[in-house]
Amino acid sequence: MALWVLFHLLLFLVLKPTDANLEGDALFALRREVHDPNNILQSWDPTLVDPCTWFHVTCDSQNRVTRLDLGNAKLSGKLVPDLGKLERLEYLELYMNNLVGPIPAELGNLKSLVSLDLYHNNLTGSIPPSLSNLSNLRFLRLNRNRLTGRIPRELTKLGNLKILDVSNNDLCGTIPSTGSFSKFTEDSFKNNSRLEGPELMGFVRYNVGRCN
Amino acid sequence: MLKYPIFTFFLFLPFLFFVCLKPASASFPEANALLIWKATFKKENNSILTSWTHPKASGSPCNWFGVFCSIDGSVNSLNLTNANINATFYKFPFSSLPNLASIDFFINRLFGTIPPQIGKLSKLVYLDISKNQLTGTIPSEIGRLTSLRTLHLVENQFNGSIPSEIGQLVSLSELALYSNKFDGSIPVSFGNLRNLTFLYLYNNSLSGFMPPEMGNLINLVEVFMYTNMLTGPIPPTLGNLNKLQILDLFENQLSGSIPPELGKLKSLEILSLANNNLTGLIPASLGEATGLITLHLYANNLSGPIPRELGNLKSLSDLELSENKLTGPIPASLGDLSNLEYVFLRQNQLSGPIPSELGKLKKLVFLEMDENQFSGHLPELCSGGLIKRFTLSNNRLSGPIPESLKTCSSLTRARFDHNKFSGNLSKEFGVYPNLTFMDLSDNKFYGELSDNWGSSKRLETLKIAKNNLSGSIPPDFGNLNQIQILNLSSNQLCGGIPKEIGKLVLLLKIDLNDNRLSGNIPHELGSFSSLNYLDLSRNRLTGPIPKNFPNSEQLFHLNLSYNFLSQTIPVQIGKLTHLAALDMSSNSLTGEIPYEIGFLSSLGMLNLSHNRLSGFIPESFQKLPGSVDIDISYNELEGHIPNGKPFQNVSIEKLRGNKGLCGNIAGLQPCKVPPIKNHKIGKGHKLILIVAIPLIGGTSTSICTRWHPDHVRTQKEEFKRCRR
Numbered sequence: 028m029a030l031w032v033l034f035h036l037l038l039f040l041v042l043k044p045t046d047a048n049l050e051g052d053a054l055f056a057l058r059r060e061v062h063d064p065n066n067i068l069q070s071w072d073p074t075l076v077d078p079c080t081w082f083h084v085t086c087d088s089q090n091r092v093t094r095l096d097l098g099n100a101k102l103s104g105k106l107v108p109d110l111g112k113l114e115r116l117e118y119l120e121l122y123m124n125n126l127v128g129p130i131p132a133e134l135g136n137l138k139s140l141v142s143l144d145l146y147h148n149n150l151t152g153s154i155p156p157s158l159s160n161l162s163n164l165r166f167l168r169l170n171r172n173r174l175t176g177r178i179p180r181e182l183t184k185l186g187n188l189k190i191l192d193v194s195n196n197d198l199c200g201t202i203p204s205t206g207s208f209s210k211f212t213e214d215s216f217k218n219n220s221r222l223e224g225p226e227l228m229g230f231v232r233y234n235v236g237r238c239n
Numbered sequence: 240m241l242k243y244p245i246f247t248f249f250l251f252l253p254f255l256f257f258v259c260l261k262p263a264s265a266s267f268p269e270a271n272a273l274l275i276w277k278a279t280f281k282k283e284n285n286s287i288l289t290s291w292t293h294p295k296a297s298g299s300p301c302n303w304f305g306v307f308c309s310i311d312g313s314v315n316s317l318n319l320t321n322a323n324i325n326a327t328f329y330k331f332p333f334s335s336l337p338n339l340a341s342i343d344f345f346i347n348r349l350f351g352t353i354p355p356q357i358g359k360l361s362k363l364v365y366l367d368i369s370k371n372q373l374t375g376t377i378p379s380e381i382g383r384l385t386s387l388r389t390l391h392l393v394e395n396q397f398n399g400s401i402p403s404e405i406g407q408l409v410s411l412s413e414l415a416l417y418s419n420k421f422d423g424s425i426p427v428s429f430g431n432l433r434n435l436t437f438l439y440l441y442n443n444s445l446s447g448f449m450p451p452e453m454g455n456l457i458n459l460v461e462v463f464m465y466t467n468m469l470t471g472p473i474p475p476t477l478g479n480l481n482k483l484q485i486l487d488l489f490e491n492q493l494s495g496s497i498p499p500e501l502g503k504l505k506s507l508e509i510l511s512l513a514n515n516n517l518t519g520l521i522p523a524s525l526g527e528a529t530g531l532i533t534l535h536l537y538a539n540n541l542s543g544p545i546p547r548e549l550g551n552l553k554s555l556s557d558l559e560l561s562e563n564k565l566t567g568p569i570p571a572s573l574g575d576l577s578n579l580e581y582v583f584l585r586q587n588q589l590s591g592p593i594p595s596e597l598g599k600l601k602k603l604v605f606l607e608m609d610e611n612q613f614s615g616h617l618p619e620l621c622s623g624g625l626i627k628r629f630t631l632s633n634n635r636l637s638g639p640i641p642e643s644l645k646t647c648s649s650l651t652r653a654r655f656d657h658n659k660f661s662g663n664l665s666k667e668f669g670v671y672p673n674l675t676f677m678d679l680s681d682n683k684f685y686g687e688l689s690d691n692w693g694s695s696k697r698l699e700t701l702k703i704a705k706n707n708l709s710g711s712i713p714p715d716f717g718n719l720n721q722i723q724i725l726n727l728s729s730n731q732l733c734g735g736i737p738k739e740i741g742k743l744v745l746l747l748k749i750d751l752n753d754n755r756l757s758g759n760i761p762h763e764l765g766s767f768s769s770l771n772y773l774d775l776s777r778n779r780l781t782g783p784i785p786k787n788f789p790n791s792e793q794l795f796h797l798n799l800s801y802n803f804l805s806q807t808i809p810v811q812i813g814k815l816t817h818l819a820a821l822d823m824s825s826n827s828l829t830g831e832i833p834y835e836i837g838f839l840s841s842l843g844m845l846n847l848s849h850n851r852l853s854g855f856i857p858e859s860f861q862k863l864p865g866s867v868d869i870d871i872s873y874n875e876l877e878g879h880i881p882n883g884k885p886f887q888n889v890s891i892e893k894l895r896g897n898k899g900l901c902g903n904i905a906g907l908q909p910c911k912v913p914p915i916k917n918h919k920i921g922k923g924h925k926l927i928l929i930v931a932i933p934l935i936g937g938t939s940t941s942i943c944t945r946w947h948p949d950h951v952r953t954q955k956e957e958f959k960r961c962r963r
Contacts, residue, residue: 070699070723076585080676080700082699082723082724082747083747083771094795096771096793096795098792098793098817099792099793118795118819120793120795120817141843142819142841144817165843165864165866166840166841166864187866189864189865189866189884190840190841190864
């Protein structure tokens with residue numbers, strides 16, 4: 028019986044002052060998932076009222092997270108879908124780490140996102156079509172990963188997209204060339220050995236089979 | 240007769256044979272039944288059950304691992320904790336183990352549902368199938384287990400409502416259903432469980448009201464129902480539970496007010512009603528629950544004052560009332576709670592002074608009262624020397640910092656920001672060997688930054704912005720080798736930026752803007768490789784921007800505006816591929832805009848206005864993101880505006896005041912001749928520059944003294960005042 032009491036008291040203390048600070052919880056989910064050899068997430072204390080005093084986190088005047096700057100931080104492990112809850116996030120900078128696993132489709136919920144930099148990691152799986160919901164996105168840099176599958180044609184509706192880089196991956200299928208994609212050169216797509224080249228409008232030739 | 244004894248012996252022999260070799264009649268079918276169940280187990284790597292084989296000598300399973308029998312040889316207990324069993328209950332011998340009193344299958348990989356046959360185990364006293372992968376609902380037949388004293392179904396995937404038949408388990412003393420997906424209401428029939436001592440329903444999706452019948456459960460010692468979706472009021476009948484030690488209803492949607500009847504609970508040690516929708520007053524009668532050690536009422540809609548009767552809770556060590564709408568003062572009686580370690584009153588509408596009686600609390604470790612309307616001067620507060628977290632920000636406090644806080648060496652995190660504290664900063668604070676976070680911003684501190692700060696070596700965040708500080712930044716700040724955020728902006732600091740700051744390699748954010756800092760930017764500042772944010776704007780810095788500066792590719796914000804910086808923009812600037820905002824406006828920068836600026840592929844804002852930049856706008860600007868906001872007004876630029884997105888919608892305000900810009904923009908003169916190719920300075924242009932520079936130099940010095948009349952004079956004055 029004493030063990031039960033002790034166990035519950037411990038749980039109790041851990042659940043102390045987080046006041047439904049959803050953004051802090053979402054970020055803390057990332058901290059729990061990744062491996063952080065340089066301890067750069069040491070300041071990420073979930074008992075604080077909000078994450079706005081955590082290092083590498085920037086908030087606006089209403090204490091909502093606007094930037095996450097974790098580039099070149101030797102982080103490994105996977106991204107967490109909880110990141111999609113940061114509704115005012117503008118800059119998600121996770122480039123040059125050792126992150127693995129897929130890009131969570133939940134990142135498509137980041138409606139304030141301006142910059143998504145996941146380049147230079149070990150991410151796998153395909154580019155989620157949900158990223159096409161990021162209507163404020165200007166910079167999308169996913170280069171130097173091991174992403175596969177097609178470039179979702181839905182991304183062409185991202186009207187604010189200025190910079191796209193998906194080079195150095197293992198993407199396949201054709202390169203969309205309409206909408207915002209019309210301004211990108213082949214530099215944005217190079218070094219994807221199975222990428223076939225720009226889609227040819229007028230030829231209804233959607234390949235099946237070779238590219239999944 | 241004697242003639243036939245051997246004959247009779249041989250007649251009896253077969254009977255003897257049967258009697259000796261026949262196994263105890265109770266065990267044989269039980270062993271078989273268990274083996275039938277075992278046969279359904281998926282193959283796992285466990286040698287634990289190798290003992291479960293068909294017996295050769297006797298039919299008894301009583302020596303099998305995890306099987307226990309009573310004296311008559313019948314199985315009465317199965318204990319297979321953590322045995323890696325991967326199976327269902329569908330072939331479990333519910334009908335064949337009539338004497339089974341205890342099942343403990345805690346931590347296995349049992350899956351599937353609980354069959355209704357569970358009701359056949361009429362002698363069952365103890366059932367624990369926690370931490371498995373079981374699903375489905377609890378069958379109503381569970382109500383037949385009228386001998387059951389302990390029921391643990393913890394940490395599975397059970398769903399559906401808790402069957403009201405549970406109310407028939409009149410022997411039940413311990414009921415644990417936590418961490419499942421149970422929904423629906425708590426059955427009213429729970430009121431019949433008179434022997435219930437421990438009730439753990441937390442971390443489910445239970446909804447509806449708490450039944451007032453729970454007030455009948457007078458043997459309850461612990462009730463954990465946190466993290467559910469319970470609504471409605473807290474039943475006042477809970478006040479009858481005079482053995483209750485823990486009541487945890489945290490994180491539900493309970494409404495109405497806190498029943499005063501809870502004050503009757505003399506045994507209550509932990510009361511958490513936090514994170515609900517409770518309204519009304521904190522009942523004064525809570526002061527009668529004198530066993531209370533922990534009282535959590537935070538994150539509700541409570542109003543009215545903190546009752547002074549809470550000063551009677553002599554055992555109280557953890558008081559958390561934050562995030563409500565409480566008004567009025569802190570009662571002086573709280574100073575009597577000599578066991579208080581944690582006091583959280585933050586984010587309320589509390590007012591008045593902080594009572595000096597709080598200085599009596601020698602065991603205080605955390606004191607957080609930020610975001611209220613406290614006024615007056617601080618009393619002595621760290622008399623016990625144990626306070627680690629001390630937060631008073633966003634109040635209306637004034638006056639000096641009391642002596643006990645100056646010497647409070649236990650401090651790890653302190654926030655005094657956004658108040659009206661005053662006093663000479665160098666006298667108000669001492670050395671804090673464990674301090675990692677200090678924010679004194681937005682107060683009325685004056686005086687100088689003392690060397691003490693450099694001795695608080697664990698400091699990671701130091702913010703003293705928006706005060707009246709004078710004097711210079713001590714070189715001793717270079718000892719703060721853990722510092723990551725430094726904000727001294729909006730003061731009257733003078734003198735130079737000490738080069739020792741360059742040693743602080745962990746710096747992420749440097750904010751020194753809006754001061755009177757003078758001298759050059761030390762080239763040591765170029766050594767930061769992790770710097771994200773640098774603002775030195777609105778100072779009196781002179782000299783060049785160092786060539787190697789800045790060196791951090793993660794820099795996203797660089798503001799050097801409103802200084803007297805001269806010479807050229809370093810070409811290193813092109814390495815800052817993550818720079819979102821670059822402001823060097825209102826300086827005396829000369830030379831051409833480096834071609835390398837075109838490499839700033841993340842740029843959202845570029846302000847080079849009000850300088851003396853000359854030459855052409857590099858064609859590389861075409862490569863900048865199309866949405867970038869560019870201002871190059873009031874320079875000496877000429878030539879045509881490059882094509883491309885960045886300049887497509889630019890307005891004339893951002894271009895005016897230059898020497899001879901031309902292009903297809905409203906307000907700008909159109910280019911007279913076909914545009915000269917504006918690539919990196921062509922050789923042809925160098926000649927023009929060689930001739931032009933002395934001319935421009937001559938005119939600009941005279942313009943310079945007119946634009947910045949105080950420049951030279953102020954410098955000399957600063958050197959006099961700022962000696963340190």
